[in-house]
Amino acid sequence: MRDLMTGMTYLAKGQRWVGRNRRQWGFGLLPGLVTLVGYAAALVALVFWADDVVDWATPFADDWSSPWPGIFRGALTALFFGGGLLLALISFTAVTLLVGQPFYEELSERVDRAEGGTAAESGLPLWRELWISARESLAVLVRVALWGVLLFALGFVPIAGQTVVPAIGFCISGFFLTEELTAVALQRRGVPLRERLRLLRSRKLLALGFGVPLTLLFLVPLVAVFVMPGAVAGATLLVRDLMGETPAGEDEPEDPRPGPDAAPGVD
Incomplete structure (x- = not known):
């Protein structure tokens, strides 16, 4: 449970960091605003067309006696919209990070320098970084989509569904949201997607403590845009924890026990 609270703490620390660095926060808003406009239009379309899509996909329910077609299609519409919203939550982060790659790279590097004095650099040209980011984000979205199909099917289970x-x-969304945000700092460190997932699985509660509250925040309109810069900063701090990096000015705690060669009373 300690990791769960630590993840929440990193989320709060990231927001405080950008609060002290307003210029970085302002730059970080731009990609989110651009992406938000596109996603808002897509979600409005989903609201208006979800019923039509479900009706088209379930012609076999036309012959059922009332009220079962309405109940069945209403449940499917809710699940369809919920699945679309789940995918939007994850893909919004991926698309925003892709659009704002130069902004968030700079923000993440500044956090690293403030905490550790130096910042890792990938050494790759921007186009190469964008290609890797897009490819790995697509791989994450495929995983999310597969989970979404499974959860959609489980949604028909009474009560549990x-x-x-x-x-x-929400836990799955939070985990993959953490992966997308930590990717900014981990890609600079040359950590590929498979290794990133392994790192986060080894500290699941840390990832969930960071990602689940952020997922809930992203459900509130416009909040995602304003918290994204702080989320990137907090994810960078979380990465430093995952990689065992010590902040500048902080030494590793010394072992109070004398070593095997130390003599009592001798400095």
Whole structure:
């Protein structure tokens, strides 16, 4: 449970960091605003067309007696919209990070320098970094989509489908959201996607403590845009924890026990 609280702490620390560096926060808003406009239009379309899509996909329910077609299609519409919202939450981060790659790279590097004195650099040209980021983000979205299909099917299970399954969905969203945000700092350190996932799985509660509250915040309109710069800063701090990097000015704690060669009373 300590890792769970630590993850939440990094999220708060990231927001405080950009609060002290307003210029970085301002630059970090631009990619989110651009992406938000596109996603808002897509979600509005989903709201208006979800019923039509479900009706088209379930012609076999036309012959059912009332009220079962309405109940069945209403449940499917809710799950369809929920799945779209889940995908939007994850892909919004990926697309925003892709659009704002230069902004967030600079922000992450500044956090590293403030905490450790130096910042790792990938040494790759921008176009190469964008290509790697897009390719790995697509791989993450495929994983999210597969989880979404599974959760969609489990949503038909009575009681659990309306209680346990949504909770699992938020945890999955939080985990992959953390992966997308930590990718900014980990890619600069040359850590590939498979290794990033392994690192986060080794500290699942840390990833969930950071990602699940952020997922809930992203459900509030416009909040995602304003917290994104701080989320990138907090994810960089989380990466430093995952990689065992010590902040500048802080030494590793000394072992109070004398070494095997130390003599009592001798400095």
